[in-house]
Amino acid sequence: MIDEKPREEFSLFELNAIVKNAIKACFPERYWIRAELSEVRENYSGHCYVEFIEKDKRTNQIIAKARGQIWANRWALIRPYFEKETGTRFERGINVMVEVTVEFHELYGYSLTINDIDPNYTVGDMERLKKEIIERLSQDGILEMNKELEMPEVVNRIAVISSATAAGYEDFMNQLDNNEDGFIFYTALFPAIMQGNMVEKSIIGALNKIYENIDLFDTVVIIRGGGATSELNSFNSYDLALNITQFPIPVIVGIGHERDETVLDIVAHTRVKTPTAAAEFIISHQQEQADIIRDIESYIENRVASLIDGEHKKLKSFTEKIPLIVNNRLLEERSRLTSLSSDIKYRSMEIVNRNINRTEHIGNEIMNIVNRKITYEKNRLNMKTSQIPNLVNLKLQAENIKIGYIGEKIKVSASFRIDREKERLSGMSRIVELVSPYNILKKGYSLTLKNGKVVRDISEIKKNDRIMSVFENGSVEAVVKNIDNEPLFINDENL
Numbered sequence: 001m002i003d004e005k006p007r008e009e010f011s012l013f014e015l016n017a018i019v020k021n022a023i024k025a026c027f028p029e030r031y032w033i034r035a036e037l038s039e040v041r042e043n044y045s046g047h048c049y050v051e052f053i054e055k056d057k058r059t060n061q062i063i064a065k066a067r068g069q070i071w072a073n074r075w076a077l078i079r080p081y082f083e084k085e086t087g088t089r090f091e092r093g094i095n096v097m098v099e100v101t102v103e104f105h106e107l108y109g110y111s112l113t114i115n116d117i118d119p120n121y122t123v124g125d126m127e128r129l130k131k132e133i134i135e136r137l138s139q140d141g142i143l144e145m146n147k148e149l150e151m152p153e154v155v156n157r158i159a160v161i162s163s164a165t166a167a168g169y170e171d172f173m174n175q176l177d178n179n180e181d182g183f184i185f186y187t188a189l190f191p192a193i194m195q196g197n198m199v200e201k202s203i204i205g206a207l208n209k210i211y212e213n214i215d216l217f218d219t220v221v222i223i224r225g226g227g228a229t230s231e232l233n234s235f236n237s238y239d240l241a242l243n244i245t246q247f248p249i250p251v252i253v254g255i256g257h258e259r260d261e262t263v264l265d266i267v268a269h270t271r272v273k274t275p276t277a278a279a280e281f282i283i284s285h286q287q288e289q290a291d292i293i294r295d296i297e298s299y300i301e302n303r304v305a306s307l308i309d310g311e312h313k314k315l316k317s318f319t320e321k322i323p324l325i326v327n328n329r330l331l332e333e334r335s336r337l338t339s340l341s342s343d344i345k346y347r348s349m350e351i352v353n354r355n356i357n358r359t360e361h362i363g364n365e366i367m368n369i370v371n372r373k374i375t376y377e378k379n380r381l382n383m384k385t386s387q388i389p390n391l392v393n394l395k396l397q398a399e400n401i402k403i404g405y406i407g408e409k410i411k412v413s414a415s416f417r418i419d420r421e422k423e424r425l426s427g428m429s430r431i432v433e434l435v436s437p438y439n440i441l442k443k444g445y446s447l448t449l450k451n452g453k454v455v456r457d458i459s460e461i462k463k464n465d466r467i468m469s470v471f472e473n474g475s476v477e478a479v480v481k482n483i484d485n486e487p488l489f490i491n492d493e494n495l
Contacts, residue, residue, distance in 0.1 A: 016106040023104045023110075030115055031100055031101075033100055034121070035052035036093070036095050037090075038053045040092050046075060050068045052066045066111065067110070068100065068113070070113075074114065078114070082122070085120075086122045088232070094125075095121070095122060098117045098118070133237075137267065151219070151250050153289050155285050156286065157219075158185060158282065159221070161220065162225075163193065166224070168275035171276045171279075179283045181283070184425070185282070188431075195234065200237045203243075207247060214249065219249055219250045219251070221278050222253050223254045224275075235255060237263065244264060250270065252270045252282070254274050344370050438472070446470060448468070450465060450467050
């Protein structure tokens with residue numbers, strides 16, 4: 001046999017201890033690293049555990065990964081400092097520059113302990129991402145598409161995207177319902193998550209539901225009542241902006257603060273500061289349209305009054321001219337009759353002088369002819385005189401009928417338009433009532449809320465969490481004591 005060298009053996013713990021000492025010797029200092037957060041989790045003791053990743057810029061594939069931790073005493077300082085400086089939450093999906101210590105634990109293996117953070121790097125990265133989204137939308141030629149849509153003349157059918165429990169939604173509804181002009185608005189709420197990682201997916205889902213019934217709405221309002229500035233970064237999304245720019249009706253956005261502007265603010269048709277300001281914008285638009293309608297009504301009234309007054313003046317002028325026309329006609333007829341009589345007499349005298357030897361019978365016949373002619377002309381003159389008042393009355397009646405027809409036509413048109421709008425508004429009211437979440441509660445369903453948010457999955461509930469169940473006629477609060485396939489809830493009153 002060949003003599004073998006004595007082999008050196010280690011237990012796993014001993015080997016890990018050697019690795020730990022080697023890493024500590026090789027990496028004795030602190031190092032600044034750039035990485036993306038793929039996971040952020042705070043445990044019950046106040047420590048924060050994260051996972052760092054780095055992706056290939058061309059393929060977007062993960063090329064490096066490491067676990068990390070921020071101990072409670074450091075986490076209590078780093079988190080508020082970071083969020084105040086950057087205006088965004090310390091959460092998955094953001095790029096950070098952190099100062100780390102390389103650690104190796106015999107049980108947990110390799111990890112990085114975070115000692116400090118540079119918020120300026122994240123701010124720069126977020127601003128760069130925001131600019132890239134805007135430039136991409138501009139290059140695609142869709143940045144201004146929603147802004148180019150014309151706001152409808154009447155905006156009273158409103159699709160609202162908001163959290164159902166948000167104070168901002170209540171402020172928006174109160175402002176609409178209590179407007180001084182008494183305008184009636186029909187709103188339908190499409191609930192969405194307005195903070196955290198689910199904002200993009202939730203709002204796009206709500207937009208898709210609205211699009212399925214697009215003919216029922218005049219505009220979409222996206223509102224977010226209050227909240228931290230740090231939560232605004234969720235609205236800097238290319239996919240969300242893409243959906244807004246190509247939406248077929250105007251989108252009004254009231255999600256931010258006065259000094260902050262998101263990509264969503266830039267691409268929306270109208271950007272306002274708050275949900276209340278969004279309601280005020282809609283009310284103001286209605287006031288402008290109401291003023292236009294009132295001006296048209298005033299113009300029609302004045303025009304009709306002017307036409308009636310003009311016709312009355314024509315009739316009065318015509319009536320005043322009738323006596324003069326009659327007198328002139330009578331004078332003409334009398335003059336013609338006198339001239340005719342003189343002519344007849346003159347001719348008769350000539351006949352008499354020429355035929356002085358004619359018989360008496362011929363003379364009498366001539367006189368009879370003259371008398372018949374005179375009688376005929378007198379009768380014709382009297383008939384024409386008697387017809388003048390009738391002609392005047394007929395003309396007056398025709399004009400009055402014409403004026404009455406115009407007035408009735410205006411009344412019928414206005415009544416028909418009002419009835420049609422009432423029917424349309426009644427139909428919209430029934431549709432809004434059908435989609436109301438309160439009808440769902442009336443069917444026996446309930447909503448489970450945690451910290452004011454709807455719970456959609458059992459994984460969102462932890463032991464000792466306080467939850468609320470909302471029914472049609474009230475609600476109940478409880479504390480979770482056990483979680484399994486059939487959760488057990490214990491009412492606060494029994495604690």
